[in-house]
Amino acid sequence: xxxxxxxxxxxxxxxxxxxxxxxxxxxxxxxxxxxxxxxxxxxxxxxxxxxxxxxxxxxxxxxxxxxxxxxxxxxxxxxxxxxxxxxxxxxxxxxxxxxxxxxxxxxxxxxxxxxxxxxxxxxxxxxxxxxxxxxxxxxxxxxxxxxxxxxxxxxxxxxxxx
Amino acid sequence: xxxxxxxxxxxxxxxxxxxxxxxxxxxxxxxxxxxxxxxxxxxxxxxxxxxxxxxxxxxxxxxxxxxxxxxxxxxxxxxxxxxxxxxxxxxxxxxxxxxxxxxxxxxxxxxxxxxxxxxxxxxxxxxxxxxxxxxxxxxxxxxxxxxxxxxxxxxxxxxxxxxxxxxxxxxxxxxxxxxxxxxxxxxxxxxxxxxxxxxxxxxxxxxxxxxxxxxxxxxxxxxxxxxxxxxxxxxxxxxxxxxxxxxxxxxxxxxxxxxxxxxxxxxxxxxxxxxxxxxxxxxxxxxxxxxxxxxxxxxxxxxxxxxxxxxxxxxxxxxxxxxxxxxxxxxxxxxxxxxxxxxxxxxxxxxxxxxxxxxxxxxxxxxxxxxxxxxxxxxxxxxxxxxxxxxxxxxxxxxxxxxxxxxxxxxxxxxxxxxxxxxxxxxxxxxxxxxxxxxxxxxxxxxxxxxxxxxxxxxxxxxxxxxxxxxxxxxxxxxxxxxxxxxxxxxxxxxxxxx
Numbered sequence: 001x002x003x004x005x006x007x008x009x010x011x012x013x014x015x016x017x018x019x020x021x022x023x024x025x026x027x028x029x030x031x032x033x034x035x036x037x038x039x040x041x042x043x044x045x046x047x048x049x050x051x052x053x054x055x056x057x058x059x060x061x062x063x064x065x066x067x068x069x070x071x072x073x074x075x076x077x078x079x080x081x082x083x084x085x086x087x088x089x090x091x092x093x094x095x096x097x098x099x100x101x102x103x104x105x106x107x108x109x110x111x112x113x114x115x116x117x118x119x120x121x122x123x124x125x126x127x128x129x130x131x132x133x134x135x136x137x138x139x140x141x142x143x144x145x146x147x148x149x150x151x152x153x154x155x156x157x158x159x160x161x162x
Numbered sequence: 163x164x165x166x167x168x169x170x171x172x173x174x175x176x177x178x179x180x181x182x183x184x185x186x187x188x189x190x191x192x193x194x195x196x197x198x199x200x201x202x203x204x205x206x207x208x209x210x211x212x213x214x215x216x217x218x219x220x221x222x223x224x225x226x227x228x229x230x231x232x233x234x235x236x237x238x239x240x241x242x243x244x245x246x247x248x249x250x251x252x253x254x255x256x257x258x259x260x261x262x263x264x265x266x267x268x269x270x271x272x273x274x275x276x277x278x279x280x281x282x283x284x285x286x287x288x289x290x291x292x293x294x295x296x297x298x299x300x301x302x303x304x305x306x307x308x309x310x311x312x313x314x315x316x317x318x319x320x321x322x323x324x325x326x327x328x329x330x331x332x333x334x335x336x337x338x339x340x341x342x343x344x345x346x347x348x349x350x351x352x353x354x355x356x357x358x359x360x361x362x363x364x365x366x367x368x369x370x371x372x373x374x375x376x377x378x379x380x381x382x383x384x385x386x387x388x389x390x391x392x393x394x395x396x397x398x399x400x401x402x403x404x405x406x407x408x409x410x411x412x413x414x415x416x417x418x419x420x421x422x423x424x425x426x427x428x429x430x431x432x433x434x435x436x437x438x439x440x441x442x443x444x445x446x447x448x449x450x451x452x453x454x455x456x457x458x459x460x461x462x463x464x465x466x467x468x469x470x471x472x473x474x475x476x477x478x479x480x481x482x483x484x485x486x487x488x489x490x491x492x493x494x495x496x497x498x499x500x501x502x503x504x505x506x507x508x509x510x511x512x513x514x515x516x517x518x519x520x521x522x523x524x525x526x527x528x529x530x531x532x533x534x535x536x537x538x539x540x541x542x543x544x545x546x547x548x549x550x551x552x553x554x555x556x557x558x559x560x561x562x563x564x565x566x567x568x569x570x571x572x573x574x575x576x577x578x579x580x581x582x583x584x585x586x587x588x589x590x591x592x593x594x595x596x597x598x599x600x601x602x603x604x605x606x607x608x609x610x611x612x613x614x615x616x617x618x619x620x621x622x623x624x625x626x627x628x629x630x631x632x633x634x635x636x637x638x639x640x641x642x643x644x645x646x647x648x649x650x651x652x653x654x655x656x657x658x659x660x661x
Binding site: 007026029031034035057069073077114115128149151152 | 213216254291296327328329332333335337338339340342343346347350352354355379382383384386387388389502515544550553554557558560561562564565568569572574577578581584585591592593594607611612614615619620621622624
């Protein structure tokens with residue numbers, strides 16, 4: 001049976017993190033309380049666990065497992081993840097009012113390619129647009145009016161206001 | 163105040179427009195999300211966590227328990243009608259439940275599942291009410307040594323009893339311990355691992371942002387990548403509920419055994435509904451006179467799986483409310499919601515916060531009844547639940563998750579933590595690291611560290627004190643024994659199989 005390279009890589013990553021945590025923990029100052037092992041004890045426990053398990057993974061990686069995602073699936077994954085990053089960026093720049101309806105529209109349109117296969121591109125576009133606007137209003141009412149939450153204003157919006 | 167007075171107060175609070183909305187709405191929303199394969203009610207709870215900060219904590223708990231019960235009861239709908247489990251707890255319901263749908267008799271399996279849901283969860287909540295009081299009375303006597311040992315035991319039990327590669331589970335635990343160490347030291351309040359000198363790290367990684375990234379954002383990412391949703395075409399007609407009297411009488415002892423199995427497994431940390439249903443199904447199949455019918459449309463299979471997974475809810479409430487130890491992922495979310503409001507869950511929780519505890523019990527009993535009534539009278543609407551357009555639901559969940567992450571810290575720090583945790587979640591899935599041991603260790607780490615260090619401070623004997631105290635020593639030995647069992651049992655099974 002073929003040994004799992006993936007598990008070996010996990011072992012090396014785990015060992016690497018353990019060594020890094022150990023190095024970082026050594027820089028933490030001890031406490032003056034009698035009997036207290038100090039703030040470094042707990043992260044060191046985590047590091048020891050990861051180091052031991054990492055070594056086990058390197059030495060005995062086990063058998064090769066089934067494919068997690070295909071190349072195409074990884075591409076889809078990256079596509080949606082880029083939307084997550086775009087959402088964060090839009091929230092930072094444009095704030096809640098700009099980011100929410102825009103992103104709701106974009107993500108809904110993107111996902112509708114899976115579940116609205118019987119609809120034309122134009123129909124999907126219109127549905128997503130309506131959902132983006134209505135959803136944006138609902139979220140605004142919920143967060144800003146009902147929950148009285150302080151949502152991001154966006155640096156561009158703040159600059160425009162000034 | 164007497165127990166009845168707490169129940170009456172909780173009932174009074176629920177009988178307000180907000181209370182009714184929370185309990186009825188939470189139950190139905192949980193049931194719908196529980197029915198839809200992929201999302202699950204836990205996603206709803208995660209996205210509600212940041213909002214719960216603005217709610218009255220007792221009402222938030224009523225909402226959360228309603229979602230949990232609704233979600234568990236809704237899981238069988240996807241299993242029976244689509245052949246795809248709505249939640250992992252209803253995985254084995256597919257084996258026999260879906261066979262009835264193929265034969266054109268989905269109502270028979272659904273009716274059995276509805277009865278099982280009610281018989282599973284309501285009596286188990288009553289058991290929790292009785293048992294919690296006794297366990298909590300005992301728990302207040304625990305010192306930091308026993309409590310640290312209990313947390314240690316709980317984490318090791320999750321690793322030892324969970325399925326999959328245990329070494330990978332332990333890597334998850336180690337990683338969780340490290341990530342939980344970031345921030346303020348619990349004893350002297352000095353900063354630990356303040357990366358790039360940023361003071362934001364003093365607050366550590368907010369559990370809400372961690373869960374939003376690790377669950378909501380990651381789940382949708384992987385669901386979209388795998389693109390399973392387009393295949394779920396449903397064309398089934400469901401008739402109304404018919405009480406399965408003959409099947410019920412025939413399977414009365416099976417139901418009782420499944421209930422006991424579920425309640426006991428629910429009590430053990432980290433197992434919950436999925437393991438309860440699998441174990442109960444396997445037991446009953448083993449005990450059955452005619453095993454050939456199991457997996458080909460045996461109604462006992464539906465009773466066994468659904469009674470056990472619902473009974474696990476009450477079982478999991480006992481360690482959660484009496485000891486502050488989460489039994490499953492849903493219980494972790496309860497603790498996170500309480501922590502958000504500055505309430506620490508531990509052995510003193512029942513004594514200090516009885517209003518919250520009895521609200522959870524009352525909410526659970528009411529929610530169980532609402533589920534039963536809705537599923538009895540609204541069975542014909544089940545197929546409609548599975549036709550909810552995913553693109554609307556998923557895009558809304560993504561927005562709610564990220565806005566919630568922002569709200570949890572009121573800064574972009576929370577958002578970035580959620581994005582990073584989403585990546586971490588995908589990597590963990592890629593490498594096969596189970597998320598439950600990671601999550602359990604992450605939520606229990608602060609309590610574990612605090613109590614270990616208090617134990618070491620309070621006693622001149624240092625670490626030896628943990629082994630001198632009978633209870634503490636028992637928990638440590640039990641935890642290690644379960645871990646060792648988890649390591650050697652697959653080897654033993656392999657050897658026995660060869661012989």
